[in-house]
Amino acid sequence: MDDDAAASYRALQAFARRPGQPLDDLKDIAYTAQYHFSELLFEILGRLHAMGISDNLVFSGGCALNSSFNGDVTERSGFKNLFVPPAPSDDGNAVGAALLAHRQDHPGAHAPSPLHSPYLGSRIDDKELAHYLNSARMLGQVDVKPKDLCRYVAQEIAAGKVIAWVQGRAEFGPRALGNRSILADPRDAGMKERINSIVKFREGFRPFAPSILHEHGDAYFENYSLTPYMEKTLRIRPEKRAEIPAVCHVDHTGRLQSVLRECNPRYHELISEFHALTGTPVLLNTSLNVMGKPIVHGAGDAFGIFLSSRIDILVIDDLVFSKSPAKAPERAGSPQTATA
Helix, strand or coil, X not given: CCHXXXXXXXXXXXXXXXXXXXXXXXXXXXXXXXXXXXXXXXXXXXXXXXCCCCCEEECCCHHHHCHHHHCCHHHHCXXXXXXXXXXXXXXXXXXXXXXXXXXXXCCCCCCCCXXXXXXXXXXXXHHHHHHHHCCHHXXXXXXXXXXXXXXXXXXXXXXXXXXXXXXXXXXXXXXXXXCEEEEECCCCCCHHHHHHHHHHCCCCCCCCEEEEEHHHHHHHECCCCCCCCCCCEEEECHHHCCCCHHHCCCCCEEECEEECCCCCHHHHHHHHHHHHHHCCCEEEEEECCCCCCCCCCCHHHHHHHHHHCCCCEEEECCEEEECCCCCCCCCCCCCCCCCC
């Protein structure tokens, strides 16, 4: 680090938050940084669009994780369409570098098929999980048939339960997209504070994401467009804000996830069951971890968070574990009595 860089670093340290320092002291700094970041980058994008290369923009790098900025790109830059990959920072750039190197080394080879799925991580190991199944009686395993799973979990969410949801392969990238998630009812205004205090142990100002069925996105968000990786923050329509207060940020926005059946069939089914039960096609979604820890990787991680927090139910693929006696899932055509 040269002398100028070291001096700049020391100057920035003066603005670093100190332990116990009120967040109010830093609000102006955070707002100013976001404002100037946005104005500078919109100037760059405006000039880029004026070159007439394309109306479509692919945005990558660490700055592409700024979802508040991304939500305004098509409104302010001139570009009509924006694509941000699920892992736009160093992890995703490394994949791009590997693909480029492969192309250079094998110029005649066919390009690999597009990577449409973010679910490229590891699965829960059956051998590790078996150790916990041996203690299933102590853990309170619930007998739910796979075909009834989504209906059962939707009923529990609508009844106010907080769910740890572990399905299939983990997400590639920094966002929990319905395979390593904590899920809850977005209609409960107190749910944000509850999850922050009993599970996430983090600052109360941090918002939670709304996962919404893609087919209902335009009814809930202004200037809606497909947002499968929580890459954009959009404004919630005024008439919908009171319906989903737990995922409505102080500025009436939400960093949403559009959920498509073809991308994640089971998660789509779960939200669809919740929609059928409550009339709301949205779930509160946040990453399955506690503050400062990585997202759940193995069965031990999942049970560790489940047993050490006040999460009510843990779902691992087709298996359901509860800390309290649970009712059997209602069958199709039975009365729907669960309420928020």
